[in-house]
Amino acid sequence: MIEFKNVVKQYPNGFRAVDNLNLLVHEGEICVLIGPSGCGKTTSMRMINRLIDISSGEILINGQPNTELPAEELRRQIGYAIQQIGLLPHMTISDNIAIVPRLLKWDEDRIRTRVDELLDLVGLDPDISRDKFPRQLSGGQQQRVGVARALGADPPIMLMDEPFGAVDPITREVLQAEFLQIQERVGKTIIFVTHDIDEAIKMGDRIAIMRDGHLVQYDTPDTILAHPNNRFVRDFVGTDRTLKRLGLIRIKNLMDASPPTCTLDSTVEEAKQCFVDYGAKSVFIVDKDDGTLKGWVDKEELKTNTSLLDAMYEAHWVDIAVRQDATAREALSAMVARGFRVTPVVDRHGKLVGTITLKALQDLVSYDPTSTATTEAVSNVG
Ligand SMILES: Nc1ncnc2c1ncn2[C@@H]1O[C@H](COP(=O)(O)OP(=O)(O)O)[C@@H](O)[C@H]1O
Ligand SMILES: [Mg+2]
Known part of the structure; x- marks a missing residue:
């Protein structure tokens, strides 16, 4: 469980990128942060693993302020996958995925088993991909490796910042569906940033809609589509929200x-x-x-x-x-x-x-x- 309590991020120039954010991310759920560019999604996410410092307020992880642990230790418990993927080009796929397990000083046998297990999980053949370098994989395959790496040491929390943003729409749909299947098995607590409402509806157990550093509405996809709080949310989810709602309900x-x-x-x-x-x-x-x-x-x-x-x-x-x-x-x-x-x-x-x-x-x-x-x-x- 992750809890934002009156969280503010104010930059030295006085600009408030996040303004008094209160948000409860439930255990085992995917919470999607969505909103227009610059509304504070990435900033909010990066305050969780302290890549960005909080100006005031606090973030609790399972009731503990995230400032209590040394930042390095905190980050080992939090997987992080980003749009730019961030794979290290001179390291093999296997070494990329093994980064956090090596930091944790797992023995090499355990690491090897884990890498193969993760490659398998994200739909890549370990025998074919393990020794390749990132540039030898397609964008979609690299994105999968990014997800595998974020899952490396089996962290209970995952932060995913537009993880499928850099791939074509068809590959993105495949990755979304695969990731939901993975999540069914691993049940992580996930914060997932996107600016694509269709992706939010598909991926989110709950959706947090942000605007100018504020939280505008936080609800299940169905509630957001059926009862948008205000005009901003209504415009944001689009005019075809009834059809989108129908897309959420199984026959x-x-x-x-x-x-x-x-x-x-x-x-x-x-x-x-x-x-x-x-x-x-x-x-x-x-x-x-x-x-x-x-x-x-x-x-x-x-x-x-x-x-x-x-x-x-x-x-x-x-x-x-x-x-x-x-x-x-x-x-x-x-x-x-x-x-x-x-x-x-x-x-x-x-x-x-x-x-x-x-x-x-x-x-x-x-x-x-x-x-x-x-x-x-x-x-x-x-
Ligand atoms: N160092 C900085 N100083 C001032 N403003 C910043 C700084 N870093 C980011 N911002 C501003 O904070 C706002 C939120 O950024 P961000 O969280 O990255 O938005 P997004 O929702 O697109 O992920 C943006 O308007 C950005 O310009
Ligand atoms: Mg961003």
Whole structure:
């Protein structure tokens, strides 16, 4: 846990880069600091590991003021990854990652194992990359090494200053996704600086929005998108914040988990009973052994057909269903494209696990009448 208490950074020229910052970063969470250039993000971050001195106030790490330890010792407990990567060009990848473990005087066997483990963690093949020099790697690969190095001695805290800022947008998305997976395993307390709101929404458990050295709003991404505090935050998150919110919500949390279902080998009588039981207009047909979605049948069709196979619409689940781990935003576009009112939801093997309606998505966004994006999203759906 990291706590800023009335933290001020005033430069000798009188300029206050950080002005009375109060912020609580929870254990094991990613706290994203975001705001326009010059608002004090980097300064705030660098006061944590004392690369910049505080003018007044204090920063507590697990309740202890960060001034209590010698700066060197403090920094060994805090991983630091920056946009410029900061890999030492004349040292191999392995030596770069080993910097902090060597400072801590780990034995060489332990260091070697740790380096390979970290390379593996960040998605680089140890045998291929270990003895290379930074210039022999791509920008994205160097960025990964930067993350590996920050994790070197397994510090409980990580400071990351626009760590993916220097790579192209596609590589950045890959690195973001990979880093979130890593974080799921390592559970560090992380301060992550960015000026990209989409990155903040994706990476942050909580987002701290700063302006002119002040904290303007500190909330979960969903709350920031649904209830921006003021005009500055509203403008900062952008006009499409309703759609961004939909991008945060997984279909499995919205779906109805008891879909009207019968199996491929059901008789017409059994299928008719399904319509009665569920009160539905369509019933989904699944494989009786593995539950894979095979298609659907409409009530009308059962009247004129003598077998379920003749009455049903056969379709591959890829073409008619949405995945339960899809976001509401992804599902919305799929549902709009297909024009279904009720869309089946499947797991990654195509097994039917629920249904989702357009109305569920509309209800989700409609409570926020101030957002024009809501109306657009819903009217586009028609
Ligand atoms: N030594 C200094 N003297 C005066 N102002 C400074 C000094 N260093 C940084 N600043 C100012 O502090 C503000 C905050 O900088 P910084 O924390 O780096 O912003 P960012 O949010 O872009 O990371 C900027 O306006 C910067 O110009
Ligand atoms: Mg900065």
